Amino acid sequence: MTALVVLTIASLAARAQDFAASADEAQEKASRDRQRASETAQRDRERAREQSERDREQAQRDRERWDRAIEAFEAVASMGGRRADAGLYWKAYAQRKAGRPADALATLGQLRKTAPQSKYLKEADNLELEIRQASGRPSVPERGADEDLQLIALNALMTSNADQAVPMLEKFLGSGASPKLRNRALFVLTQSGSPRGRTVVEDIARGKSHPDLQRTAVKYLGLFGGDESRQVLS
Structure with missing residues (x-):
């Protein structure tokens, strides 16, 4: 075997080793990348679950606050007098915030019936419009509305x-x-x-x-x- 052939074989063997080493490195890198991606996705899922739980807890606290507000405004309205219309309007507002649109509309109807001259009627019309739009039930106010x-x-x-x-x-x-x-x-x-x-x-x-x-x-x-x-x- 000539020296040239020996050198050629040695060169090819070295290249093969380099290629194998590069392939191993690429495989290891791909494995590390997959591991990092998996860990990142897991952290993202955990953060999303934690945020979702915080959102639920906050929503529950908000509902509880609005429920207490409803009770307070109901007490004001029940007392009668010059603040009764304000109590009814803000009760309806709190009911909407508490996720009770049907109750809010009923309270607004009570406000219009019991206090037809109330200064809160325009705000009541606006609130009713917002509720109906949010619920997908459009309406046009009756003639005479603002x-x-x-x-x-x-x-x-x-x-x-x-x-x-x-x-x-x-x-x-x-x-x-x-x-x-x-x-x-x-x-x-x-x-x-x-x-x-x-x-x-x-x-x-x-x-x-x-x-x-x-x-x-x-x-x-x-x-x-x-x-x-x-x-x-x-």
Whole structure:
């Protein structure tokens, strides 16, 4: 065997050893990485469980505080006198915070019935609107409610289920609300994406109903109605 062959074999053997060593190192590194990843994931799970437990404990403490507040405001309301309406409003507020929306709505109804001139009625309307929106039950305040509150309610209907919102908006268009509010209701109908809502707006644009809103309906269809609705204007 020549010296060149011997050197070649030795070189190949050394390379093979280096390759094997590199492979071993890579395998060890991958194993260490997997171990670290597993340990990190385990720590993350433990932290998440601990945070979840802390959140549950905090929620329980909050409920207990609001339950005590409900009892205190109930006592104020039961005493009658000039602070009874305040007691009812804040009782409803505490009930909502305690996760009892149905009870809160019932208390607000009691406030309106027993104190029809209360200075808390506007706040009560706002609170009821918040509760209904949070529970997925949109509504439009009755005629005579604060106009700003009605605008808030109309805007909220834009993100509501069209099957619920469109009949409410149709009814509202026929109410004695101000032109500003009725125009807003028409805008929300145009944006609803509902076939029924589009038909209502198109009928108004054709002059079939609510003639005082016809020009506004034509404008909204031109801006937002899409190709199908724009054919109404041609």
